[in-house]
Amino acid sequence: MNFDWDQEQQEFRSTVRAFLAEHLPDNWEELAHGPGSAAQTEFSKTFCGALADAGLLVPHWPKEWGGREADPWISFILAEEMWAAGEPRGGQYMNVNWIGPTLMRFGTQEQQARYIPPMARGETLWCQGFSEPEAGSDLASLRTRAERDGDNYRINGQKIWTSYAGAADTCFLLARTDAGKRGISIFLLPMDTPGITVRQIPSIIGEGDIHEVFFDAVELPASARLGEEGQAWDIIRLSLSLERVGIPRFALASRMLRRAVGTLQRENRFDAGAVQQAARAHAACEATRLYSYNIIDQRCQGQPPGPEASAARFATVNAERLVAEFVVEHVPEALAGGDALLLAHHQRAIVAGIASGAAEIQLNLIATELLQLPREPR
Amino acid sequence: MDFTPSPDQSALTSAIDRIASRFETTPTEFHGFALDGVELERELESGQYFDIAAIPEMGPIAAALVVERLARLPCTAEIALSMLVRPQLDIELPRPFAVIENGRPGRFVATAKTLVLIDGAQVSVAHPSPEDVEAVESLYAYPMGRLAGKLSATPLAAEQAAGVRTWLRIACAAEMAGLMQAAIDATVEHLSVRKQFGRPLGTFQALRHRMAECAVLAGGVRRLALKAAWTGDAGDAALAALHAQESATRLIYDVHQMLGAMGMTLEMSLHLWTYRMKALLSELGGRGAQAEAVADYCFGAGQGSIER
Ligand SMILES: Cc1cc2nc3c(=O)[nH]c(=O)nc-3n(C[C@H](O)[C@H](O)[C@H](O)COP(=O)(O)OP(=O)(O)OC[C@H]3O[C@@H](n4cnc5c(N)ncnc54)[C@H](O)[C@@H]3O)c2cc1C
Numbered sequence: 001m002n003f004d005w006d007q008e009q010q011e012f013r014s015t016v017r018a019f020l021a022e023h024l025p026d027n028w029e030e031l032a033h034g035p036g037s038a039a040q041t042e043f044s045k046t047f048c049g050a051l052a053d054a055g056l057l058v059p060h061w062p063k064e065w066g067g068r069e070a071d072p073w074i075s076f077i078l079a080e081e082m083w084a085a086g087e088p089r090g091g092q093y094m095n096v097n098w099i100g101p102t103l104m105r106f107g108t109q110e111q112q113a114r115y116i117p118p119m120a121r122g123e124t125l126w127c128q129g130f131s132e133p134e135a136g137s138d139l140a141s142l143r144t145r146a147e148r149d150g151d152n153y154r155i156n157g158q159k160i161w162t163s164y165a166g167a168a169d170t171c172f173l174l175a176r177t178d179a180g181k182r183g184i185s186i187f188l189l190p191m192d193t194p195g196i197t198v199r200q201i202p203s204i205i206g207e208g209d210i211h212e213v214f215f216d217a218v219e220l221p222a223s224a225r226l227g228e229e230g231q232a233w234d235i236i237r238l239s240l241s242l243e244r245v246g247i248p249r250f251a252l253a254s255r256m257l258r259r260a261v262g263t264l265q266r267e268n269r270f271d272a273g274a275v276q277q278a279a280r281a282h283a284a285c286e287a288t289r290l291y292s293y294n295i296i297d298q299r300c301q302g303q304p305p306g307p308e309a310s311a312a313r314f315a316t317v318n319a320e321r322l323v324a325e326f327v328v329e330h331v332p333e334a335l336a337g338g339d340a341l342l343l344a345h346h347q348r349a350i351v352a353g354i355a356s357g358a359a360e361i362q363l364n365l366i367a368t369e370l371l372q373l374p375r376e377p378r
Numbered sequence: 379m380d381f382t383p384s385p386d387q388s389a390l391t392s393a394i395d396r397i398a399s400r401f402e403t404t405p406t407e408f409h410g411f412a413l414d415g416v417e418l419e420r421e422l423e424s425g426q427y428f429d430i431a432a433i434p435e436m437g438p439i440a441a442a443l444v445v446e447r448l449a450r451l452p453c454t455a456e457i458a459l460s461m462l463v464r465p466q467l468d469i470e471l472p473r474p475f476a477v478i479e480n481g482r483p484g485r486f487v488a489t490a491k492t493l494v495l496i497d498g499a500q501v502s503v504a505h506p507s508p509e510d511v512e513a514v515e516s517l518y519a520y521p522m523g524r525l526a527g528k529l530s531a532t533p534l535a536a537e538q539a540a541g542v543r544t545w546l547r548i549a550c551a552a553e554m555a556g557l558m559q560a561a562i563d564a565t566v567e568h569l570s571v572r573k574q575f576g577r578p579l580g581t582f583q584a585l586r587h588r589m590a591e592c593a594v595l596a597g598g599v600r601r602l603a604l605k606a607a608w609t610g611d612a613g614d615a616a617l618a619a620l621h622a623q624e625s626a627t628r629l630i631y632d633v634h635q636m637l638g639a640m641g642m643t644l645e646m647s648l649h650l651w652t653y654r655m656k657a658l659l660s661e662l663g664g665r666g667a668q669a670e671a672v673a674d675y676c677f678g679a680g681q682g683s684i685e686r
Binding site: 002073374 | 384581587597620668
């Protein structure tokens, strides 16, 4: 047991930091506002291209697809540094973390050849079409239909909360081909297919983030289906387990906490009350960091994902909340033109307990799987 | 970064598990506040376990693992200070250790061979003779004692004093982690068997969620404590102690609440963990003081990493 970084890990972190210092423009913090805004989307393509050229976009991918088979620590260090910088990869982080690897595992040769190389070059944006108006936490109740018609499928229905949908090239879409959990299938749907309408949803979390996506008799060939009919549930369980700890949110939270504290100290405003809250928020961030590292370590040892991942997710929610609350109370000007990145952080922090699986669902999983409490009646 | 105990550490924790297995149950005739682990202490002494931190293949992190594990037992002995604080002093001092903060009663004071006296900023050590100390009755589930009179003590130099505070914080967090886990285990067991409204209490989401939150907090305390034991860093120690005292404050309330009236009985013995935690809540000035220490060590002047 040890808590040190080895030399390769330290060097890799320095390399990533140096890359960020060189490639983030002076107005980056203003750009970081609105993770799906046109400006950020545009920038993220240039940035991901440069990352790819430097071998820093997909280091953990197999050689065949442009990676160097780096271990999970390397990809996590990369994710930490990117998120701490305000995620200049924009929505492309999804390609790198799970969409690409999922296609490598379950895609046909044709699907792989078509979609993976542009991801490895940092040229393409995907969106995740899972949630629907009536299917949030209860994702298995989704209703969007895919009806087989000869060599084609016809899609009808609606998705909601779809991040990056306005700018995405392709959607990783879940649709129903039959009843029940085992009746859901995955489709790789080009977003310029006729019959798709995307509407941005005005929100408190920044420009261009969440959307409604409508499918009106959208035709696509059967070759666009990923895996077998009804295999979606098994595939996404596996592919989302690649994202066990999710976004390393503690990295930006803890950087923003330090920034807020630094501001207060410089202006002689770091009073006793602020000290108390800052310290608690810092402890929560560091506890979350260790939870996440613990899970990356398990992954390196080849252990299957366990319930600790839910604990790490919930710890993250706590940490994000404490930092966001600290900033609102002690550096309120940050949300009123005072600091673009603190503001962007606030907008990202408030969704920590909702996006990619609500906090209460994580608590249910912890109760059942970690504590082994008897299940709730259905 | 490696969360797996080394083969040496695993061998140690297995040995400790074997010892612990003999002390897992509370004697049925016991209805007291503190269950004194005299036998356990003797075993640890004869196996020379109090000196494991000094063994290079083990180190303080192994000691912290042991402290956490043994804190889960219903009985208690002076383990944490001996295993984690004593080895950090550059002079060999006899165990058991105890701490007296600003003249207040402290754990194991009546039987300690070395007393660490904390008076404001000053830390000193003393070797009490039996008439210098006395046992006190208390609600805490540790044997508590206090000074019976004036005692001559040797002040520690500032650096050494700071080191003692750091390792006291680590000891507190490691012990708290074990106590929290044991209280959670006892509560989960109760929630799994106790039925009301025709179903086990553990199926009610209001309780499930609170327990899950407690588990997340306890896991965080454990990881912070182990990291601090690895680095020995004053900031890491302050973070661990802060998170421990903060989390335990909440957990103690929640677990008692979930046991209903049963949790108030000495027979249930939940207090053997919760009233040890309560004793630890005030150590080194409590959460407020830990937070100030975090600010000093992690946000203080000279912390190059403060974001501009
Ligand atoms: C910023 C953001 C980006 C997102 N991006 C995407 C995306 O790109 N693609 C996509 O498909 N989706 C996306 N989502 C949607 C996200 O996955 C859902 O919001 C999430 O799954 C929760 O669903 P819901 O919002 O419908 O809430 P609901 O499921 O309606 O939940 C509302 C509340 O009820 C609680 N609740 C629900 N069920 C239970 C239960 N059984 N027990 C106890 N409490 C319960 C929840 O915890 C929550 O507190 C995004 C969401 C956000 C906020």
